[in-house]
Amino acid sequence: MPANEFDVIIVGAGPGGYVGAIRAAQLGLSTALVEAKHLGGVCLNWGCIPTKALLRSAEVYRNMQHAEQYGLKAGSLDFDLQQIVSRSRGIAKQLSSGVAHLLKKNNVTVFHGSGKLLGGNKLSISGNDVDQVLQGNHIVIATGARPRIFPGLEPDGKLVWTSKEALIPKELPESLLVIGSGAIGIEFASFYNSFGSDVTVVEVMDQIMPVEDREIAEFAQKSMEKQGIKFHIGSKVVELQRGDNRVTATIEKDGQRQSIEIDRVITAVGVTPNTEEIGLDVAGVKLDEQGFIRIDTDCKTSAPGIYAIGDVAGTPCLAHKASHEGIHCMEQIAGLSDGHALDKTRIPGCTYCHPQVASIGLTEAQAKADGYQVKVGRFPFLGNGKAIALGEAEGLVKTVFDGRTGELLGAHLVGAEVTELIQGFSIAKSLETTEKELMETVFPHPTLSEMMHEAVLDAYERTIHY
Template identity: 60%
Template sequence: MSDTDFDVVVVGTGPGGYVAAIRAAQLGLKAAVVEREHFGGICLNWGCIPTKALLRTADVLDLINHADSFGIKVEGVSVDLEKVVKRSRQVAAQLSGGVQHLLKKNKVTTIDGHGKLTGAGKLEISKDGKVTSTVTAKHIILATGARARVLPGLEPDGKLIWTYKEALVPDVMPKKLLVVGSGAIGIEFASFFNALGADVTVVEVMDRVLPVEDAEISAMAEKAFKKLGMKIHKGTTVSELKKLASNVTATFTDKKGKTSSDSFDRVILAVGIVGNVEDIGLEGTKIKVDRTHVEVDEYSRTAEPGVYAIGDLTGPPWLAHKASHEGVICVEKIAGEKDVHPLNTKNIPGCTYCHPQVASVGLTEEAAKEAGYELKVGRFPFIGNGKAVALGEPEGMIKTIFDAKTGEMLGAHMIGTEVTELIQGYGIAKTLETTEIDLMHTVFPHPTLSEMMHESVLDAYGKAIHF
């Protein structure tokens, strides 16, 4: 096998791509990755990681602002935006370098450039518009990810109207900020800028914020956001953004057709993402694309023999951990491993790192009812948990949903401090097909936030102790 011939070549080194390549190498396959920009993809460089670094600053500032309630006097607090951004970029750079180290450690060949399918088992590599080489592989995995969706008439300019990239490296702290879209990305940025003192308005076309979450959790989140000073407009579209010299005038239209307008220093667009399907050679193949996303089977195989697709390129849920798991499943199937199970998306937890945090796994109560289940639903408030009260974080709730006939846990939904860490417990439970009896018999340590998970299960069956 020559230096340009491989068993597996992965196009893109995001959380799906680099994990797939490393797992392939571990299984004895000769593996390579093609990357045109940043190792670690959007997640490590412009998404998951740097946003969490920014939000950590917001958390620290929130603690400082409430220090007096803990018996600590703090004076002269100020925010150095340049340092906040610098730390975020340093964290991203450190982890991007870590990905390169892992690839090298696992003897994965790295190829600098843009990869494009040019025939069966062939991938053309170009750099700065010029073809530099061609590599061949028995198996080619497309992991090119996705980018921010742009709506006609609401195009970003990088100065006054931002996508997530500009929002991660703000040159100024907006006094008034408009966030268009209240999904995870929009709400996280809204939380960050709100915490640092911006007057934040969020516009959502759906009838509630965080629309993919359980309706009860969404309602609690909206209440919390408003309490923190955010303005929320639901069932509303931004029909026009008019750029002036130093601000933007936004026109809003509600469901009844009523219009209103307001001016903002900056606008962040967070209206979804589209798959990066262009210029990767899909034309002339059997690969099918549906609304910018590549169609695949349960093992990430496309309709083109020897070509696979994973991660955001293949559609929702657009989550880094989903992409990584898909990459492992795809490669293990290629390698002929035994007992390779398809990914069950109902077992994938979702996390939103706003304030308060939101996390969930499985079906919402509404979806479970629509699916025909008879339900047992339990709830437990943070105010009833000793650790939450001691932390000064008494606001929140954990909600669990069970099949009344079988005891199967169908879903779990949380809002409150550190729920993005707690949700993995229910993720494990769903993967193991745990029933209410198993969870009731599990001993949860005291004093911990996790005790609320136990109490929520008990509440579903009328057995809660502390509520």
Template identity: 60%
Template sequence: MAETAYDVVIIGSGPGGYVAAVRAGQLGLKTAIVEREALGGICLNWGCIPTKALLRSAEIYQTLHRLDEFGLKAENIGFDAQAIVKRSRKVATQLSNGVRFLMKKNKVDVIEGTGKLADVGRVSVDGKDGRRELQARNIILATGARARTLPGIEPDGKLVWTYREAMVPPAMPKSLLVIGSGAIGIEFASFYRAFGVEVTVVEVMDRILPVEDAEISDFAAKAFRKQGMKILTSAKVEKLEKAADSVTATIALKDGKTETLTVERVISAVGITGNVEDLGLAEAGVKVEKGHVVANEWLETGVKGIYAIGDLVGAPWLAHKAMHEGVLAVERIVGQKGLHPLDRSKIPGCTYSTPQIASVGLTEAQAKEGGREIKVGRFPFRGNGKAIALGEPEGFVKTVFDAHTGELLGAHMVGAEVTELIQGYTVARTLESTEADLMQSIFPHPTLSEMMHESVLDAFGRALHI
């Protein structure tokens, strides 16, 4: 028998789902959220947050080995892998509990179990106490995604890992193969390399971080190689042969040759696919293409009253994109005026490796391919006083402008703390700022953000410190 009638039922409590629930509660909608595992979804429990805790440990460990540069001394520097993992899990638990508090604060009912579309305006939930049905005037699908697998390199949880196993290693392996050099692959490669693991990264494209500007990718690759990381591009792992406690990979190289590599563990980071199974999508008439739910610019699926958000609807697979979509879907439901559909060119991307990488908008190549006449500015970390004082002089900021209108088309960064800096350019793009607006803005001194100003100035031949 159907139970409580809701204005909105959300299936999935990741960043998109729980933020949608919060916004729905704020707007006075009677709301329920259905979650089969832990509140916060993959991001809070097995993705964005715990990986950043791991990477923070790696960053501190690397800094400890540079103490002489800062006039400091320490002896017997070491690490405890289990303690590093324990801290990461503690951070994840704290934030998951925080989501539960937000649900209570906003009067959102949390339904534990596996949800699926049952009928028009109904969601069925299989929980520990059996099956129940919820009436829903509107349904938001926010079931996220999972690691994609390729034939022959399927993860087994022991020798071949996904991100889940990579986040909770019982001990540091001596050697590691990372398949895929997107943000997930590079972050894990950076983490393990910081603790002395022999890391090899294999990327099928002709450069690592292929969605980034080519100059940023090249700089990052050089930095990673300097740290001792081995990187193979235009290469493909053809097969994996498992032994008792090692894996031998056969790798096809760009020159047509092959090589074999034996490592203790492998991380598969070859992309993700939406969690579209067992949701009742086909029966409800919700369209699925290439492993993701099809939704329009308003997150509508084409079936009245059913919306889809986040990783479930495809790239870019980013938590902040999902959060924005969650708010947009709810405000669309209530008919709020003044809404704008999501502009993916205004979504920043961040990779929390060492060095960090961040970007928003078009790369230089994309701007040229689009027929734009452009002006490009660059400014190195070595020209910035704060970067030198921090002992972080490696990196640069790059900006791409329309030569005629002064529109900021894209911004790209590599170096310390650039994942925090990129939001300045994101706001500039949202406000449709021109080069004149950015040039006339006063940036505080001494800060890393001054490089953002200098890069803008450089694009128009006015840089002051190079």
């Protein structure tokens, strides 16, 4: 095969693209990966990973502030913001280098440049001193998404930030407005609040973290309010007046307006798919009503031989969803897939605020709206020995079952380490586990996971420890 011809060409090296490329190479397909910026994409370089590094620093700092509760004594407590940021950037760089090593190890050919569809399964690459045309039997679009921008709220990099600027602050703002309370907004609110910023969050919907179960979201909000974060729910920011080093924000609710003055603003109001200037129209690739690339259950677009995965192909915009689609897509191309399409009700979501929030499947409200005869179980962290021993007794585990069949419809958690616990419910849903099997599962003691068991038992009025 000529050097510019491949079985598979993937455009975008984020968690969908690079994982898909590795899987394609494992399956014996000659594979090219085209990336204009960073290996690992936004997630690894400017999203998932560096934010978790920042939030880990915040967690350690919070714990140090409560050392005496654990019988420990420490001297004066302080922090170095630039060292915190430097650690975060170093971790991102380390992992990006790791992706480069994995791609080389698996014989994936990497092209650094911007890809554009030319039709006829051809792709041009330009930029970074590269100018050539590749041809592939299959082309996969994995170009991801970028922060959504609303008129009047445009970021300027100084006073009004996107998540990128929020990751690398030169100094800690005394006051901060976060527009949007999804995972990105709430995580930054939690980080800056932990280090002393006066944080206000504005959410246009009627609850924070709108995709989460209402009971869990309200629990998280009350906990964060105790920490000093202020919330404006069912509200929107209608104007930002920028001064030399301050911003005046006008917030509207039910027709009433009020103004607050803050040092910095973070816009975190969702994402927009990166579909521009990549030749979708030339290739005949169609978009859906929200502007994402329209795909079928096997990631095929409307154009023969062209696929799409990850954020550019629709919600939920999560790294693990993108990676799963990348693998599924390559196995389809190689003819090895068992035909099981991605079930979005089996995709867990995690928010690494304080307290953490994690969920999978239907919320209680969604299950009722879908006509299920719902059984709901709850178990508080306060009833768990390990949570109390950790000093983390604030939290809740909630399960939602179909009362007729015993199917686990959803699980929703708030509290310490729930982003690690949720995988247990993910496995249960993948195995189509019923309440009976979960009840008969032996959970180790003393662990936080025992609360998962108890929340199942509670749905059937059999809880033991509360």
